[in-house]
Amino acid sequence: MTLLKILKNRQLFRIILTSFILITGIMISYAGTFDTASDVKAADIRKSAYTNESAVDNKSADILTGLEEKSYLTLEDIKKAELSFTKESYTVIKNNRVSVGLKCNIPDKFLRITYTSEDYYTYFSSYGGGMVTTVTGNSAGTSVIKATVFIDYYDENGMYEGCKTLEATSNVIVIDYIEKELTVGEQYSLNYTQYETYAHMKYEVADSLVATVAENGVVTGVCAGRTSVYITDGISDRIYVGTIVVKSNYISISESNISRAVGSSPYQLSVINTTGGTVTWTSNNNSIATVDSQGMVIPHAVGTTKIVAVHTSLTGFKTTCTCDITVTNPVLSVTETNVAKNNSITLTVNGTTGIAEWSSAKKSIASVYSEVSSYSYSYHDYEDIIPGYNAEEMVEGVQPKASVYGNKKGKCVVKVVVDGITLSCNITVTDPALKKSFFVVTKGMRQTIKVTGINKKSVVKFTSAKPKIASVSKKGIVKAKRIGFAPIKIEVDGAVYVASINVGAKKGVKAVLNALKVEGAKYSQARRMSKGYYDCSSLVWRMYSPLGVTFGDRYYAPVAANQAYYCVSHKKTLPKKYLKNLDKLRPGDLFFFRGSSNGRYKNIYHVAIYMGQEGYGDYTIGKIIHASGVVVSTGYIYNQENIVVIGRP
Numbered sequence: 001m002t003l004l005k006i007l008k009n010r011q012l013f014r015i016i017l018t019s020f021i022l023i024t025g026i027m028i029s030y031a032g033t034f035d036t037a038s039d040v041k042a043a044d045i046r047k048s049a050y051t052n053e054s055a056v057d058n059k060s061a062d063i064l065t066g067l068e069e070k071s072y073l074t075l076e077d078i079k080k081a082e083l084s085f086t087k088e089s090y091t092v093i094k095n096n097r098v099s100v101g102l103k104c105n106i107p108d109k110f111l112r113i114t115y116t117s118e119d120y121y122t123y124f125s126s127y128g129g130g131m132v133t134t135v136t137g138n139s140a141g142t143s144v145i146k147a148t149v150f151i152d153y154y155d156e157n158g159m160y161e162g163c164k165t166l167e168a169t170s171n172v173i174v175i176d177y178i179e180k181e182l183t184v185g186e187q188y189s190l191n192y193t194q195y196e197t198y199a200h201m202k203y204e205v206a207d208s209l210v211a212t213v214a215e216n217g218v219v220t221g222v223c224a225g226r227t228s229v230y231i232t233d234g235i236s237d238r239i240y241v242g243t244i245v246v247k248s249n250y251i252s253i254s255e256s257n258i259s260r261a262v263g264s265s266p267y268q269l270s271v272i273n274t275t276g277g278t279v280t281w282t283s284n285n286n287s288i289a290t291v292d293s294q295g296m297v298i299p300h301a302v303g304t305t306k307i308v309a310v311h312t313s314l315t316g317f318k319t320t321c322t323c324d325i326t327v328t329n330p331v332l333s334v335t336e337t338n339v340a341k342n343n344s345i346t347l348t349v350n351g352t353t354g355i356a357e358w359s360s361a362k363k364s365i366a367s368v369y370s371e372v373s374s375y376s377y378s379y380h381d382y383e384d385i386i387p388g389y390n391a392e393e394m395v396e397g398v399q400p401k402a403s404v405y406g407n408k409k410g411k412c413v414v415k416v417v418v419d420g421i422t423l424s425c426n427i428t429v430t431d432p433a434l435k436k437s438f439f440v441v442t443k444g445m446r447q448t449i450k451v452t453g454i455n456k457k458s459v460v461k462f463t464s465a466k467p468k469i470a471s472v473s474k475k476g477i478v479k480a481k482r483i484g485f486a487p488i489k490i491e492v493d494g495a496v497y498v499a500s501i502n503v504g505a506k507k508g509v510k511a512v513l514n515a516l517k518v519e520g521a522k523y524s525q526a527r528r529m530s531k532g533y534y535d536c537s538s539l540v541w542r543m544y545s546p547l548g549v550t551f552g553d554r555y556y557a558p559v560a561a562n563q564a565y566y567c568v569s570h571k572k573t574l575p576k577k578y579l580k581n582l583d584k585l586r587p588g589d590l591f592f593f594r595g596s597s598n599g600r601y602k603n604i605y606h607v608a609i610y611m612g613q614e615g616y617g618d619y620t621i622g623k624i625i626h627a628s629g630v631v632v633s634t635g636y637i638y639n640q641e642n643i644v645v646i647g648r649p
Contacts, residue, residue, distance in 0.1 A: 064106065073110055075164075078151050081166055092137040093239055099133070099135075111130075111150070114150075145171075146167060150163050175195070178241060180244055184222065187218055187219065189216075190217035190218075193231060201233050202232060203231055204230050221244070227244050228240060253321050258325050258326070259352060259418075261327070262302060269307060277312050279310065284307075288302075288305045289325050291307050299420075302351075304326045308321075309322070330421065331423070332347060338428045339429055340432050344406070344494055346371075347414065348400060350400075352419050354400065359414070365427075402414075409431045413427065439499065440509050440612055441504075444479075448475075460490060467481075469481055500613055510547055514546070521632045523628065529542075537557050540590060540609060551563045563607060563647070564602065564647065573648070574646040574647075582620065583613075590646065602645065604644065622637035
């Protein structure tokens with residue numbers, strides 16, 4: 001029989017459709033007998049297949065009038081179809097199930113229902129099926145669940161027309177287990193029964209010798225051990241909610257380890273967590289440290305030993321605890337020193353690893369900052385309380401070092417308290433400066449680097465980065481050896497400075513030195529050849545012409561473009577790539593800059609004299625002198641893309 005004939009035969013079509021729905025329902029119901037939920041790891045946890053199923057309101061919404069008696073629905077019948085969950089949200093403990101229900105104003109017999117979860121926190125079991133199903137909490141968090149309902153509708157003759165889809169969503173809040181540590185007598189409140197799902201249940205513990213739990217969920221630690229906590233309905237449901245670990249209040253000495261300096265004042269120890277009884281004190285080595293009957297420790301000589309306290313309870317039970325003591329002889333690395341303004345130095349306490357506390361008597365002159373860079377550890381052994389249980393207590397320690405920062409010129413005292421004694425260092429804040437930091441010299445010349453703003457205790461150290469180009473003596477005397485650039489590092493009172501040594505050919509060096517003599521002279525194109533006045537090209541010509549370089553005119557300074565043309569035509573130029581490698585340049589080289597179209601050679605409008613490199617820490621900058629705008633001034637290479645000719649006259 002063809003599909004068309006089946007569709008036309010209304011009665012036969014209804015029989016086939018009804019049979020299909022019946023078979024599908026049986027398959028869904030059969031599938032629901034399998035529980036795919038993960039088992040809870042704890043072996044003693046028991047729970048029922050359903051958690052508080054009675055709490056689910058699975059009544060349908062008010063059914064639309066007249067639909068119950070119908071054998072099929074039309075599109076008009078389902079225009080007002082509505083679907084929702086019975087609650088806006090449900091609550092379930094992790095690895096347990098909660099029943100959820102739907103409300104729909106269409107009779108159940110016309111509905112096909114599917115459920116989905118939008119994330120990992122929950123998944124569906126098929127228990128219940130239909131308008132009621134169960135959700136398993138997979139992981140702590142909030143999950144969105146969705147129900148989708150399919151409703152088939154037909155025309156007035158019973159012929160199939162289509163399917164209407166309804167959707168509804170709700171939240172499932174998955175609650176995690178608790179894992180809580182308590183001491184004997186300490187309390188902790190549980191709140192699982194505040195949720196509607198579990199409001200009818202009560203708390204209980206697996207081992208009441210370890211902890212007890214009240215009806216309101218307050219857990220009290222009784223003795224050392226571990227116990228599981230449950231909620232139960234007293235009949236069949238018993239749900240695991242977490243674990244309580246109870247630790248004893250152990251008897252110990254107030255400190256597990258101390259450091260004390262030779263000559264420091266006595267140090268008081270005490271035994272804690274005791275109720276009544278007596279304590280006796282002894283030292284394992286009286287030559288290093290002694291202890292009196294009250295726990296007062298007196299250090300005597302450098303070394304390590306143990307202070308032992310034995311507590312005897314009122315019942316005669318004895319508990320032994322110890323404290324490690326290290327006796328030291330701390331000494332400051334220096335007791336008087338300098339630090340440069342806006343710089344810092346490091347002070348170190350030798351002979352100890354104890355915790356140090358630093359201070360400055362005048363913070364406006366010098367500040368002091370501890371350097372935290374190590375840790376000390378102490379251990380408390382709980383083996384006698386809970387077998388196999390150990391705890392580690394980490395105490396942050398401060399290495400006996402500090403940075404002293406100079407804020408302004410003056411004197412102050414920095415103090416450090418370590419191992420029970422106080423050490424002092426007299427600090428003088430200096431204000432060092434280089435009298436001159438930029439040098440242009442020829443091979444064989446000597447120059448002295450002079451440092452000002454220091455005192456007799458200042459130690460100045462000179463170091464040449466390129467001793468084959470320029471060497472420097474302990475007194476700062478520089479000797480130029482060959483053409484090139486050599487930065488000289490100067491270290492004084494914690495500060496570092498750089499002197500720039502540029503060694504060049506005699507003619508170029510002389511031109512630079514001549515130009516430096518007129519630094520600050522006025523700029524004028526109209527009076528460019530008059531005494532005390534310069535423009536860019538007359539500055540170059542007037543510095544070089546006494547050296548025999550006239551750029552083709554012995555009497556009058558050519559403009560910058562003509563000077564560039566002279567260098568090019570006389571093959572006195574360098575590749576422009578040298579701008580990326582300043583070591584290839586020499587003092588006295590010329591930079592010719594192009595501008596807008598001016599009808600001159602390469603549109604050149606400006607020229608500057610290269611002086612050499614100036615060092616700043618780990619990098620250098622090319623320095624120039626030129627007449628530009630107002631006065632003759634020094635500066636740094638700029639607009640490299642507009643430098644069209646590099647001359648070496």
